[in-house]
Amino acid sequence: MEIRINAIRFDATERLEAFVQKKVSKLDQYYDGIIAAEVNLRVIKPETAQNKQASIRLLIKNNDCFAEKTSDTFEEAIDQTVGALEKQLLKVKEKIRSK
Numbered sequence: 001m002e003i004r005i006n007a008i009r010f011d012a013t014e015r016l017e018a019f020v021q022k023k024v025s026k027l028d029q030y031y032d033g034i035i036a037a038e039v040n041l042r043v044i045k046p047e048t049a050q051n052k053q054a055s056i057r058l059l060i061k062n063n064d065c066f067a068e069k070t071s072d073t074f075e076e077a078i079d080q081t082v083g084a085l086e087k088q089l090l091k092v093k094e095k096i097r098s099k
Contacts, residue, residue: 001028002036009043016041016074023082024056030089033061041074054081058089062096065089 036059044051054077055068067084071077
């Protein structure tokens with residue numbers, strides 16, 4: 001799976017990019033047909049609590065999955081987004097099995 005990371009309005013550190021790579025690559029265990037993942041990290045203005053937004057779009061053979069979460073830290077937002085995508089991938093897998 002190819003993982004593309006876009007940092008919008010800030011420069012992502014290597015540590016943050018490594019964290020994103022690690023978390024997103026774990027999604028492969030839920031569904032084998034993932035072609036690529038597009039991760040967008042954004043700082044929402046004005047500077048307040050809950051201003052870190054993470055959105056992930058998974059490109060899958062049949063369709064796409066998308067999740068977006070906002071939190072205090074990028075790590076927390078990525079965790080929540082990956083959790084939401086895990087649920088979506090399990091649903092996609094169940095739909096394919098039932099056919």
